[in-house]
Amino acid sequence: MRYSGMKVLWEGLTGNRGWKPVWREPEPKKSYDIVIVGGGGHGLSTAYYLAREFGLSNIAVLEKGWLGSGNIGRNTTIIRSNYLLPGNEPFYELSMKLWENLEQDFNYNAMVSQRGIINLYHSDSQRDAFARRGNAMIMAGADAVLLDRAGLEKQCPFLDFDNARFPIQGGLWQPRAGTARHDAVAWGYARGADMHGVDLIQNCEVTGFLIEDGVCKGVETSRGAILARKTAVCVAGSSGRVMSKAGMRLPIESHALQAFVSEGLKPVIPGVITFGAGHFYISQSDKGGLVFGGDIDGYNTYAQRGNLPVVEDVCEGGMAIMPMIGRARLLRMWGGVMDMSMDGSPFIDRTHIDGLYFNGGWCYGGFKATPASGFCYAHLLARDEPHPTAAEYRLDRFISGRMIDERGAGAQPNLH
Amino acid sequence: MIINHPLLGPRDASEFVYLGDASLIDRPDWQAKDAQQQFHDYLYLRDNPAGAHRELWFHEQGDRSWLVVTRDTITHEITNVELARDVALQRGRGR
Amino acid sequence: MSQTHRIDGGLLDRSRALRFTFNGTSLEGYAGDTLASALIANGVKLVGRSFKYHRPRGIFTAGSEEPNALVTLRRDGHGEPNTRATVTELFDGLVASSQNHRGPLRYDLMAVNDYLAPFLSAGFYYKTFMWPKAFWEKLYEPVIRSSAGLGRLSGKADPDIYDKGFLHCDILIIGAGPAGLCAALSAARSGARVILADEDFRFGGRLNTETMAVAGTSGADWAQQAVAELASMDNVRLMPRTTIYGAYDHGIYGALERRTDHLAESAGKPRQVLWRIYSKRAILCAGATERSIAFGNNDRPGIMLAGSVRAYANRWAALPGKRIAVFTNNDDGWRTASDLAAHGADIAAIVDTRDRAPLEAPAGATVAMGAYVTDTKGRHGLKSITLSNGTTIECDCLAVSGGWSPNVHLTCHQRDKPQWRDDIAGFVPGPDLPVGMRVAGAANGALTLAAALREGHEQAHAAAEELGFKPASIALPAAEDEAVETSAFFHVKADGPRAWIDLQNDVTAKDVKLSHQEGFRSVEHLKRYTTLGMATDQGKTANLLGLSVMAECNGRSIPETGTTIFRPPYTPVAIGALAGRSRGKAFRPTRLTTSHKSAEERDAVFVEAGQWLRAQWFPEKGETHWRESVDREAVRVRESVGICDVTTLGKIDIQGRDAAEFLNRVYSNGFAKLPVGKVRYGLMLREDGMVMDDGTTARLGENHFVMTTTTANAVSVFRHLEFCRQCLWPGLDVHLISATEQWAQFAVAGPHSRDLLRKVVDPEFDLSNEAFPFMACGEVTVFDGTPSRLFRISFSGELAYEIAVPARYGDAMIRALMDVGEEFGVVPYGTEALSVLRIEKGHPVANELCGQTTARDLGLERMVSKKKDCIGNTLSERSHLNREDGLALMGFAPVMRNEHLSAGAHFTSRDKPATTENDEGWMTSVAYSPTLGHSIGLGFIARGRDRVGEIVQAADPLRGKTIEVRIVSPHFVDPEGERQRA
């Protein structure tokens, strides 16, 4: 079924009786060409691109819970490609370009909204570091603008320019960045993959891998064994516990990231604003809620919740730069489990087990990567060679010392 | 969270700084033949268990002890707290 | 308008009349009113508009679960959008206005949306607004955004202040209704430290709103007696107006206490206080929330929850209608009817979905059993209801009772999944409660008064016993176990008008069915697709209704379909309160050097360096541009002498028999053989081989060193060293203590620095080059006996020293140094000149030590000893970190001498475009060198050391500036280092 304004009108006039389920609910088959473990954003987009770009459709996506129940269902919806390092920036810029055409591509309005992102700077050396980054972005074909204080005041007059503890001097602005309606991204990819014949199987937990003589032949699931020529794991925060079933230790720790949303308010914040020095970022959703967050809680956890110190820290950061939000109320807080990698950058790679592939280590930045991650993972699965923009995302990169460490924080996941 | 410090009793976790898996105590021998591989595994690879996890916390806003805390990563229940120095000595570290 | 709907009785102080305005109309209420009860007393029905269809809405509940009656309270900067009138304590001068309408509330232009409803069904926006592509951001989205949202922020800084605090108790009791009060009495009498918190301003919970007796007196009176006893005990802290909003790990609860919200002015006191409560045990006595029933047009003003109608009459002496009908599926609805009748209200009808009447109906009321309401009329206020039997009954208020849902919210803030109980048709707490939590009373599904009192006592008794207290035996107050039989009737299954489920977000039963039809069948999909339960009330009265419709579509039971999980906060919390005092300049502490006052007197310009404020430069008379000041300072240092406060560097006192060995392992270069009285530059690596920090370390004695760290890394280096000491080499005798704050330290740099210091250091200390050469250190005295430490080290490349005195002398010291230096033309210099001087010398700082660079990149590979173990040594040998075309720190000079370099520019070969593929490195630091007369820079470039003299591009497309630069040595001034040794 094709969605359009006309269709909405027609259905409205005829009692909305004609809408069909967005996806089938198939029983799992005995075997597939490719089994994707994890029905979150990356798993669904991988399935979608495998079908759409590489013409493969004998594919199943296995999801432990409901489609989109991972971090794509619990994030702060920011999309951007303001990265620094050559191992990252071209990949995220590819993702940005895919976002820009996504809705027309999969015929679903994911509300991709390019209202821009501004990273504030508070000192000359931060400005210099942002200049380095902005130039790297432009050199990779992305967009970047360095705002001075006057330029920033024009866009964000509500910032506390006069009394902030760390004076707000300006910002690095990426106009093409923005937000997208996170659940709709999952549903759009799911619907697209389903329409191409991919089996999306919910409530199907992978309990083990079928590994014989160093070759992965499929998976054990709560709904029986499913054979596959290729098994592609894509489970974000659950990477550690899933890959341990294949006997693998990863350069990944699981950490909780909290996110917050306020009560609905009339529009007050234009785009995304990040205050790195104070561990705070914010945007406003189309429904009017202020959506904000900050640092991860900082300890290993698989619980989708956090604790008070970070809640307070984040709100302190917010009040420090925009004291107008003091009387807005925090409505809801939640946590997601992040696959924090050792250098803050992800992996899209084969494993040492033939037929077993791994995609993970997205830290708290997986949402914006959803299109490119799926696209590049599909490329790797279909062609058995990495997509050029994701070639650095190797699992063995620490052996030779090819870290992709944007923050320069070293091998400590909770600092990235 | 509250960490029941073996010397001080219960303290809010916000007084502490987290490092990671307590296996970071087991720093390899720099003269081993495969020292680079050993250091790689030591520094970069993690069990990252869903369940009991032995982990290092530093009581930065307290008595400056490094602690080994055994905490469940699903429930956050803490079942044991030891001074990391004692653990290190038990594991054969010395001079 | 006067208080047309006010009746006798209630818990009001009628001697205190309070004036307030709603949408500009002046009204009056009494002390003890909420804004909602006062509006009801004044006959106000229409109070707001719904989110999507802008339907007229009235007050629906009498508590914090309110979905409809949201107002903007107060004005301007004090304006508080989305405030629930039902929990707003009335005060004299209160100003409230309705929200989310264009034009007057009664004639909202946006109400047109209601007519477009067929096209605005659940999720319609996912299916359209995609063409033409550019229209989304330019047209569709702005329209959606401006019509979404509810209230409006003022855009001004919050004028109130907030505070936080920490409380500790043995037993926290959440909710001061019958169960909570009984629990508190029982716990307190056992001797435990008790905190009793309730969101209401009056303790008692439903005891205040019911007519049932406790211990032979009215419930409200019994509550007052209980509160009086608790207030007299010093092991009890009573916290009214306090919401426990979240349950966190290990018995920590978040609480919000409203201190001045019930007053006209906060008078400089904290508006709210956010408490972190550390409890050993907690007893949740949060009561239950009544739910509605979904039926056609069930959202009109005048349709309210039955228990709330009863509460307004009993507690607040306000009758929401003159002629009231009751629609119920349970016994409790009948009590509403009898209470209201007792207040003289005209009971139009009792409509019960069940077949048999449990009680007698008030005189004159039509009783319709096995019937339900199918439709209602009355645009701005209810006029009539239509029943399933076809009857139409005129009434201006419909009290709806769909049964009671236990307030299990806090039980599921961690892992617990509520469990279904058929007998009350609701979810009760499950088996995985937060550690230390117990649940009592209605929150636990014990819906009768006597049961609540009993459970409160029992749970407190058990908790106290667990903690080792001797619980006192108390006589339970007598109360009745009233009739509470209920039926699982959630919505009227009829193809009539729209039946609302989520009143605020305008989710109807049809939307839930559509969600099912389109495959969004799990509870989470339902919630996300329809926005059910995502409004400011978080679906407190709606979730179960939605679930019941979905269960019906699925053909499964409610518990099979799913549970509703609640996340913190229980009710919304102001962001200002969560931030507490940390805003403006108080966001983070400010650290000042001891020379700060003196620098202020010299009109220094300050800059933030982490939490420190440091003098950036010291403008002199006539200088109009910062460069003039900075150039002058730098030149004076090179020509004569300057003084800079370097106190901010971290200083760590290291002592022990193994201190030298310890340093040898944490620094990549050798320290074991550093002689006493000498200083050495040390390079510290992370275990991954990257440079972590650098600094100088002085050996003051055989077993005594003082390490300096960079300002930024002082804390993390200390932590790292303690890790090495306690976890890696616990057998070494070495002790660390921070001495950063103990010493005020000044760099004295320039050719006249020795001359100046000779006037400072007491004469018995020989400062000659022979006696105190470059890299010497020692303990001296200054100005006739003040103990001091002197280090001959140089960051500027000049003959230079750093001299440290105990911090108490810092202020006097800087003044004295400036005084005695006058004859040499001494200048104070700030961080800018410091930076110029170090760039001229090629010394790396944070810009270069960015955590992404190795010793080799910095040209310091010889400082990584291969003869010993040290942190980072092994992994620094990895192949990629030692590749042939690796980066090197180099100097850069503009080819056109008058051009300015810019930090953050990237290097590319001259003939290549600026793209990622051609990227060869970046400029880290730049300065104008007054010594050389042109701009200079430091930066990393691939194979830099082989390319000295080569001209490359410094591309800065971000600022539209690309210039040619020549690769040179990073040591621009005195590359042989002769000056510092002079």
Next chain:
Amino acid sequence: MPRLAPSSPLNGFRQEFDRLEITEITDLALVSIASPQGREAELASAVSGAYGIALPPVGSSVEADAGEPRFLGLQPGQCFALFERQDEGPVDIIARKLSDAGYYTDQSDSWAVLRVSGTRCREALERICPLDLHPQTFVTGAVARTVMEHLGVIIFRDGEDSFLLLSARSSAPSFLHAVVTSAKNIQ
């Protein structure tokens, strides 16, 4: 040149509130004493010889027989000696008594010291101090290092209604602001 004149971090601050007083203490000397590994007994006997007491465990304090110094147990293997400042250098005073049995570091100038006293002092401290200061939990003589308003603080209860608070000298004005704000906010 005249000798250098000392100045205190908070210029001798003192303010009274309702049943609450905040005073800067300026005349204290503070020396950290670390016990050499493997020679803990030597230090213990030197301390008992010189002061007639045993060093306190972490979290508590003990007074020398003569009343001074008071030793605060702050971390394993390390305590602070607290005594009235004299002309002689603080480390010299300790070293004279204990010889080289321990490692000593002068901390006298590292800290700003406030005394918060009066019957409402706990109520004020509740706003910034995460520790349970109930008199049965944090008894007179108890000592702890913790964090208040983002600042590290050593808190020492020197009486039923009196606490000494030590915080870093450089951020003393911020710390004072935090304590005074607490006092004002409860009035």
